[in-house]
Amino acid sequence: MSDDGIAIVGMAARLPGAADVAAYWDNLCAGIDTTRRYSADELRAAGVGDELLDDPRYVRAGGYLPGIEDFDAEFFGYTPAEAAQVDPQHRLFLEVAWHALQDAGEQPGRLDAPVGVFTGTSVNRYFLRHLYRPELLGAADEPMPPGHAPDYLPLRTAYKLGLTGPAVATQAACASSLVAVCLAAQSLLDYRCDLALAGGSSVAATAPSGYLAGAGLSPDGTIRAFDAKAQGTRYASGAAGVVLKRCEDVTDDRVYAVLRGWAVSNDGARRGGFAVPGVAGLADAVAEALATADLSPADIGYVETHGSGTPLGDAIEVRALGSVFAGAAQPCLLGSVKPSIGNLDAAAGVAGLIKAALAVRDGVVPASLHFDAPHPDVDLAAGRFEIAERTRAWPAPGPRYAGVSAIGLGGTTAHVVLGEPPPADTPRRAPLPPQRFHRRRHWIEPVQRRRDRTGDGIDTQRDRAATGTEPRSEVDDDR
DSSP: OOSSSEEEEEEEEEBTTBSSHHHHHHHHHHTOOOOEEOOHHHHHHTTOOHHHHTOTTEEOEEBOOTTTTEEOTTTTTOOHHHHTTSOHHHHHHHHHHHHHHHHTTOOTTOOOSOEEEEEEEOOOHHIIIIIOOHHHHOSTTOSSOTTSSTTHHHHHHHHHHTOOSOEEEOOBTBTHHHHHHHHHHHHHHTTSOSEEEEEEEEOSOSSSOOEEOBTTBOSSSOOOTTBTTOOOBOBBOEEEEEEEEEGGGOSSOOOOEEEEEEEEEEOTTOSSSTTSOOHHHHHHHHHHHHHHHTOOGGGOOEEEOOOOSOHHHHHHHHHHHHHHHTTOSSOEEEEOSHHHHOBOGGGHHHHHHHHHHHHHHHTEEOOOSSOSSBOTTOOGGGGTEEEOOSOEEOSSSSSOEEEEEEEOTTSEEEEEEEEOOOOOSSOOOOOOOOOOOOOEEOOOOOHHHHHHHHSSSOOOHHHHHHHTOOOOOGGGTTO
């Protein structure tokens, strides 16, 4: 195939309502909102108190991922006690990474070439809710032992899967996983590795739960990106990853799409506040990615936006895109995956990238849900934009190109331009059969429940025997 660009040769995901990429794509095309709505009894059983349930601000909805407590510990070389202390975000990504490499036709652990790992993850809520006991952690200035911090996800992945290229954590809030993709693509372009795994993982809740509305969170659990009724976002749990390879090295690989250009920027102080995105930073990233791809805005048929459903953020994002797309002859569709699956925080960008890659591959743009009319502050006319309010065929003839944006709180923005792969010169290699994981529960009861029962927050000997867990240092996790 052409030597131009970076090919996406594998992908995998475990997302709300979808155990794999195929189910994810089916849900998107069918316009399914995967938001979980809970009864009061379900939430009480999960440990939510009546004080919260009776609070009128409490929203009984979320993006909890069923089975998140289950993990194939033996397959990845963990004892049950060790697995119970591993961040579930890491567990999820280990399985996703294995499946993504198999989807690329590669067998983890048997790769001779250097494979890079670039990942982002969210706060380790499992540690805070289930493991954090100051009396067992030693010095007060070491609140989180090694192995529990986000830095360790790429390192653990490289170790468990036998990957010998660069292993780098990317922490840029909601832009983390798309920044990871940009760094992976650049590492390939610089010949720092021959294959790269990039993605992210986020666990917003370790049990079914709702949240208190306010501070940019939706009061009814529904995300309405760009819509006149938009009132905020809602977080969800999931993990996703892609496998990348230089196009010049692609022979018989199955190619989903080709990364043509990418860029990462920050707004600096050019914005209204630390938590407010800026027009200039996003516009810079979009313009740079287009220039790197040697494309113009008129070539782009669809942009998978950050689209978090906050009126201010959505308006700023469209204004920034409009400043780059102004004067484009062809209308461009905009959409966001967040109304369908929720805001995946550190994993949001790669979830959007997979959606866009499948869209350019199949020539189908899935619906951006819950859009009826644009918010008064969202100026769609500036860039001749339309919201993809229904699933439709690709909007224009010719080669299909899409943009993908991710904006992190704090100002970092990533933008990627991707296009459909050229026709194959040789038959495509089929992916390896996906590993079937035998998941079992490896979980430690939340600290608060232990306190309620024992009065001191420390497991009794009986509790530890029942769960197979003993307090131990994460330093020895992979022994």
